[in-house]
Amino acid sequence: MNETRFNPFALLRAAVRPLDPVLLVLLAVLLASAHILMQSASPERVDSQLTHFAIALLGMWALALLKPQRLLALAVPLYVLGVLLLIAVELFGEVSKGAQRWLDLGVARIQPSELMKIAMPLMLAWFFQQREAQTRALDFFVAAALLVVPVALIVIQPDLGTSLLVAASGIFVIFFAGLSWKLIIPLVVAGVIGLGSIVAFGDTLCQPEVDWQVLREYQKQRVCTLLDPTRDPLGKGFHIIQSTIAIGSGGLMGKGWMDGTQTHLAFLPERHTDFIFAVLAEEFGLIGAVALLVVYVLMLLRGFHIAANAPTHATRLLAGAITMILFTYAFVNMGMVSGILPVVGVPLPFISYGGTALVTLCLGIGILMSIQRSRFADKT
């Protein structure tokens, strides 16, 4: 490049060049949809949403330029920092909405559990990289320990949604690292039986005098509300009832942009954050909902493609785990809003309002792009 004059297009081209075009286009589609939906769900938040976009894209771009090896070198310090911050939260954290999640650093309030969503897969990917081609059963126990400590710290905050995502991010790495099917299958079977029995005996288990021991009262309520939303139609069940009404009433074609009655008459709770999918489904119908699914599927397939072709063991694991986390976000959120999963505070990736989650997700995309680029780098 021998430019003598300032050329914005050339600059843009230069900036975009290191980015994976497929992911970039899909991300652009998602962010555009988010922007359009936000105008309907919560017009007053449109401006700050654009700011979030800018910050998140900048973070993504920065990571995409970074070589994966550099990033993996940061795995241990990031992980240690994350665990220390989580301990600090437990000791000095602020209580907000009944949970201790925030740490006030004076300059800004941060949520260390969010950092863990990146640090955890990074740490485990780095760990398995060290054990490449010599992985033993014992390594999986070490990995499990690395996983359990931060997850436990997040669970006691308590924050079920985030601990689930952090745990999932670690489990995906372990899974891709080659955990024996002999272990996976019984676990999956046990999980299915456990969930099945909760559904089957929900009525008994949800009696107020039954103490679930492992889960807090509000978490129990979430599960019970899912099993029978009408149990508390004005309270906790209201969210699910109203969101399924919104989705169902949208029909095939939807009621039209800005014409969703559930959205605009405020029947839909949390419509700019966790329940924004219901806005989409109400106003754009089944067509809109399936279109979103297709975009996610394309993005996930691209993620798997990048993972399968990644140059190193660590980058493969990392790319696979990041892709699966993305899937977990999307599936848990849409499952919750449509009433097949309990209400856990998981945002719809790239669409829900909220800077922190968007930045985290875009950093993940940045890592995927970085890994994809490192493949080219190796070949050239």
Added chain:
Amino acid sequence: MTEFRTPAADLARFRLRVVVAAVFVLICLGLLAARFHFLQVQRHDYFLTRAEDNRIALLPVVPHRGTIVDRNGVVLARNYATYTLEIMPSEVRDLEGTLAELSTLVPIEPRDLRRFRKLFEESRNFESVPVRSRLTDEEVARVVSQRYRLPGVDVRARLLRDYPQGTTAAHVVGYIGRINERDVERIEERGQTANYRGTLHIGKAGLEQSYEAELHGTTGVEQVEVNASGRAVRALSHTPASSGNDLELTLDIELQRVAETAFGDRRGALVAIEPSTGGVLALVSMPTYDPNLFVDGISTQDWRALNESPDHPLLHRAIYSTYPPGSTFKPFMALAGLETGKRTARQAIHDVGYFNFGGHRFMDDKIGGHGMVDLHKSIVVSCNTYYYQLANELGIEGIASFMAPFGFGDRTGIDLPGEAIGVLPSPEWKRNRFRKPEQQRWYAGETISVGIGQGYNAFTPLQLANAMAALVNDGKLFRPHVVKYVVDSRTGERRAIEPEPLREIPLKQAHLKAVLDAMVDVNKSGTGRRAFQGAPYSVGGKTGTAQVFSLRGQRYVEKNVRERLRDHSWFVAYAPAENPKIALAVLVENGGFGSQSAAPIARQVIDYYLLDQRAGAPAAEDDNATESEDAANGTAPARTGEGDPPPREPAAPAVPQAALVPGQPTRVTR
């Protein structure tokens, strides 16, 4: 682990796992798509209905209640707009906190809170309950600005009822009050439940009660889109309410005021009727009350003051209290004598001052008697002996059968609630009235007392006035009515309440003339002359004195007893004599002789009505040395306020005649 580990093997295993993961991801997302299909296509209709139910609310549009004006268009009842602070029970989360918060914004009296809590308990959850009414503009602004943090709180414009005449004609107009559970049942019985959605008040007394169906109007419906907190966002369709019909009365409020003023502090009743139509010109019950107290829920203090007052202001004396008619009964008795042929107008008796019957001496009030007394003189001087004899000859059956067509002892059918029946005594009545066989028997001596309007006779002032009106209307008896026109709110059409003749009593003109001429002379030379001195019109009248014998049952208050033991003062009158435009009955409780208290009131009312002017001070009240009155010696008054208790809310007022039990039956011996 026995697996062979190389980077290549790891890569192969990893790729396999990626494929497994991808398949899992596709299955999960496929499940979601199936779920969306289920919700959005298969169950779309159901959810669409749910969404519409969420969104659309049918709000009642409460009609304006009809107004009430007097015969000259003076407003007696109207509506005015006011802002009320209300709470929607279904939306309020922390009631106590909300109330505490509200009381920092606007002053809320303990009485407002008490009323609110009562209404809140009765409320139907989805109807908002008023906390305070008559908010000032500033208070409205304060509440509205804070409404966002007070869920369930709202400020509404409502129409409240106003009675600009205050205490004047309160018993006639009545009042509205909050709908209570009994009203709800009654509304259901009438099949009006839908029409009363959103209506908070209903007529509880007077015309407000009896013309409820006309005054209320038809409730409209507004289809509105509501948001999740139940606030209307926009109107979708609107069926307007149609206002209630207005009432135009026969009542002349100025005449009413003159009459009420004439009573002063005295208790009593006055009924003035237009004889040719039965239209009620004035209907006074004193003391009276302010109906405005009831509109917004009466306070306990006010209620106690009204309900426990020994004067019983809530009692509608004109139509619900019954009193022996005393000598005002004599013109009717005289006519009975003529019509039955027991007497001719000229036939005279010799009054020696008493009448012996069955070993008992019935006294005239004038010692030594009135000498030779014919029919004319018997009315003018109110001679008792003449009527003792006549009653004895007519017999109780004869009296009862002659009097019944005049409406004595029967509801007149006036268009007001809570009319008493009264008692027109007869052997049959006595058999039904009493339990013990010795009480059930009719004694001939009792007939003698009935002849001078004492004894078991008990009539409402309205009955007496209406009988008087029939007497001067050639025996034509109308159903008295207060409402002249019902004005249709939509078309403006004035539907007249036609005079409804109940019956025509066949009476000979000569007989009527003899009685009425004597009544004119009552005011010229007889017991009414003082009150009607210098009247520029001819007027017929008759004084009467009803005895109060016993106060058994009433609380003993020393300073009251003497006054309350005094006789009730009656006066019936009509004018002008040659073409009567007004017939009236006046009763002053414990007023003494009829000529003393009641006649001067009648004079003021007639003066105002015929001459359109207020009379001067009432004629002398104390000087009665020469006036002969029928009192003291006859028999005890029988007071049995028969008839249904007036359906008043919230509780039927204490009824004085219940306390005034009959005294010693009579001093008649057999």
